[in-house]
Amino acid sequence: MNRIYFDNAATTPLDKEVLDAMLPYMTTYFGNPSSIYSYGRETRLAIETARKTVAKLLNAHPGEIFFTSCGTESNNTAVAAAIHDLDCRHIISSPIEHHAVLHTVEHYGCGDVSYSYVKLLPGGHVDMEDLEEQLASHEERCFVTLMHANNEIGNLLDIHAVGNLCKKYNAIFHSDCVQTLGHYPLDLRKTPVHFISGSSHKFHGPKGCGLLYVNDNVKIHPLILGGGQERNMRAGTENLYGIVGFGKALELAMANCEKDSAYVQSLKTYMIEQLRKNIKCVSFNGDAEGKSLYTVLSVAFPKTEKSEMLLFNLDINHICASGGSACTSGADQGSHVIRAINNNPNLVTVRFSFSKHNTKEEIDTVVEKLKELI
Ligand code: PLP
Numbered sequence: 001m002n003r004i005y006f007d008n009a010a011t012t013p014l015d016k017e018v019l020d021a022m023l024p025y026m027t028t029y030f031g032n033p034s035s036i037y038s039y040g041r042e043t044r045l046a047i048e049t050a051r052k053t054v055a056k057l058l059n060a061h062p063g064e065i066f067f068t069s070c071g072t073e074s075n076n077t078a079v080a081a082a083i084h085d086l087d088c089r090h091i092i093s094s095p096i097e098h099h100a101v102l103h104t105v106e107h108y109g110c111g112d113v114s115y116s117y118v119k120l121l122p123g124g125h126v127d128m129e130d131l132e133e134q135l136a137s138h139e140e141r142c143f144v145t146l147m148h149a150n151n152e153i154g155n156l157l158d159i160h161a162v163g164n165l166c167k168k169y170n171a172i173f174h175s176d177c178v179q180t181l182g183h184y185p186l187d188l189r190k191t192p193v194h195f196i197s198g199s200s201h202k203f204h205g206p207k208g209c210g211l212l213y214v215n216d217n218v219k220i221h222p223l224i225l226g227g228g229q230e231r232n233m234r235a236g237t238e239n240l241y242g243i244v245g246f247g248k249a250l251e252l253a254m255a256n257c258e259k260d261s262a263y264v265q266s267l268k269t270y271m272i273e274q275l276r277k278n279i280k281c282v283s284f285n286g287d288a289e290g291k292s293l294y295t296v297l298s299v300a301f302p303k304t305e306k307s308e309m310l311l312f313n314l315d316i317n318h319i320c321a322s323g324g325s326a327c328t329s330g331a332d333q334g335s336h337v338i339r340a341i342n343n344n345p346n347l348v349t350v351r352f353s354f355s356k357h358n359t360k361e362e363i364d365t366v367v368e369k370l371k372e373l374i
Pocket residue numbers: 009010069070071072073098100147149150151176178179198199210
């Protein structure tokens with residue numbers, strides 16, 4: 001059975017070279033990195049080498065790089081630290097953040113901590129004027145958490161512009177970069193941000209390994225308590241092979257970034273063209289042809305009896321994509337992102353997301369199938 005995998009924003013397949021780098025740390029080199037004898041020293045070295053590699057690729061200091069269990073944990077840590085350690089009393093976020101941020105903001109934004117969401121412009125971008133007004137209107141210190149790229153619609157944030165506004169108002173800034181780390185070059189020395197989150201399974205690395213960048217200028221306490229791992233910042237025996245895989249995956253992703261991103265962007269552009277040519281009344285959510293992540297294409301199809309079953313029918317035809325609808329009734333709450341930007345119940349949304357392994361031929365096959373299924 002030939003399956004077509006167009007859900008790379010959910011996760012990506014592991015690169016063979018990454019697996020090769022990880023395997024020895026599942027077998028030969030198994031020591032606990034906290035052990036002082038040779039078994040421990042060799043695995044400790046592997047972790048610190050990965051940290052240095054990652055730091056170098058992001059132009060950060062190795063002391064600013066913390067490995068976590070996933071992007072979700074990194075997001076939780078950043079929000080908790082801003083409230084508990086950095087004296088932030090108001091959180092500004094957006095209604096289209098990933099739940100790993102949204103639910104965390106709701107959790108911490110109570111008692112003497114409040115939160116609000118920035119307004120969005122019609123295409124789903126953050127309204128920078130509203131952000132500035134909100135920052136200016138709070139006397140207490142603000143914490144701003146806004147994602148670099150939206151995982152459902154692909155909209156890209158001007159992280160520098162937001163960072164500079166935060167600087168102006170002495171706010172702490174976190175950006176969820178889970179969809180952009182490994183896909184765009186990031187120069188953290190030149191980016192006015194206090195925290196960023198990343199996750200290696202989004203760029204052909206292993207699942208279960210995340211990154212939290214914490215700028216040297218902020219001092220925070222750990223979210224997970226216990227042993228002294230990650231320089232007392234994240235207790236628990238390290239995910240050794242995950243960390244080794246993270247380093248290798250980021251190294252490969254950055255080495256091939258220019259070539260791969262141009263190729264994947266060409267796939268997205270091609271799919272937009274083919275859909276417009278072949279499917280009546282198709283439209284695209286967010287700013288698909290503007291400031292948009294090159295891996296993600298969120299497509300809105302007119303709702304018909306047939307198209308309501310679209311994801312199911314795609315799956316039957318061995319095409320893997322993910323949903324997102326404006327549905328607000330019944331058990332299916334639909335996508336909070338689509339609801340926030342385009343609450344049109346007469347549309348059916350499917351997110352297609354691409355990687356370097358996809359081809360134009362696959363797009364042709366999917367578009368042909370869509371002609372039958374809409
Ligand atoms: N943030 C964004 C934007 C994501 O897309 C995801 C995963 O889909 C996460 C956070 C959570 O990352 P993880 O799966 O590593 O917990």
